[in-house]
Amino acid sequence: MAKRNNLLIFILTIGVFGILNTEMGVIGLLPSIADHFDVSISKAGWLVSSFALAVAVSGPILPLLFSGINRKTVMLLVLGVFVLGNIVSIFTSNFTIALVARVIPAFLHPVYCSLAFTVAAASVSKEEAPTAVSKIFIGVSAGMVIGVPIASFIASATFLQMAMVFFAVVNIIVFIATFLFVPSMPVEERLSYGAQLSILTRSVTWLSIAAIILLNSAVLGVYSYLAEYLKTVTNMSLNAISLMLFIYGGANIIGNVVSGKLLANNAIKSILSFPFVLGVVYILLFLFGQFSVPMAIITLIWGILAGIGANMNQYLMMSSAPEAPDFANGLFLSSCNIGTTIGAAVGGLFISEMGTPYVVLVGFLSLLLSFATILLRNYMFKPTRQLSG
Incomplete structure (x- = not known):
């Protein structure tokens, strides 16, 4: 049981890293993105600000709406949407499409992250819950801070699309790991929306x-x-x-x-x-x-x-x-x-x-x-x- 819980928390941590990496990683890529799409640096910044705005708006709403659905199903849905968004970002040459490909997954960002905190805390005893949640925060920190220089290095060493591939690969790996190793987690005691x-x-x-x-x-x-x-x-x-x-x-x-x-x-x-x-x-x-x-x-x-x-x-x-x-x-x-x-x-x-x-x-x-x-x-x-x- 302990090994299974540790594996679950590890997958959730990498999942949170992948999602935060997708959000924050583009910060170091903005000059390259501006050149690639032939837009101003301020317009390229919309890829950051629009993502953050979508998270702020959906944060209290979508986790509530998804609260009664099997948690594994929700995780796979969110990860799948992020993978699709990453793939579109790799191949599109249209800035508007790239913007939409980031905003749609951004609305689901709070769904996965809130689930990660909830599932990690529920997988251990009440006394151990803060420690389990702190492990999820390692993924948050890594995605926010480490993802930026990694993406920048990849883009400078190769080209912009390879940095986007990095975002996609992380989310694909977590999707597969979730599908194979995370058990079905139906919501047994669902509270009403009210x-x-x-x-x-x-x-x-x-x-x-x-x-x-x-x-x-x-x-x-x-x-x-x-x-x-x-x-x-x-x-x-x-x-x-x-x-x-x-x-x-x-x-x-x-x-x-x-x-x-x-x-x-x-x-x-x-x-x-x-x-x-x-x-x-x-x-x-x-x-x-x-x-x-x-x-x-x-x-x-x-x-x-x-x-x-x-x-x-x-x-x-x-x-x-x-x-x-x-x-x-x-x-x-x-x-x-x-x-x-x-x-x-x-x-x-x-x-x-x-x-x-x-x-x-x-x-x-x-x-x-x-x-x-x-x-x-x-x-x-x-x-x-x-x-x-």
């Missing part, structure tokens, strides 16, 4: 959503401008910046592993102390960000904390509505996207008005508000519910 939607009537749900938006804004609002910070403040070369991004990504994966143990052992203290620890890192970033060696150390610690924070966000949402996991995970994904959008926008505002070093202010402001929100959430549901909802 029962699932009823979690929106709870204040704990909305406090959790607010906390996730603020925590994600605190991390991604600053991280979105890391490359710019390293270029203009630390004065690093492009190769050094790429290395720093790799350090951040690898540290993010370490954070995912660490977070599972932290949440399993003492979730409340870990989540309440997180804003303070990250706040200290941002103070160090502001004071020593112009020096290369301290900046490398700061980036390593920051990356670890970012991985921990992502897991804490998912824990906050899931512990608020454990009886409706698919819908709750959909809300989690949408909240993260909203937090990233707000954080990046506010961070950009601080940079334009005050300069690049002051992007940390979006982090401080978000952390302050997130701590107040988490404290209120914990206070309102004491002593029996606390962070567990």
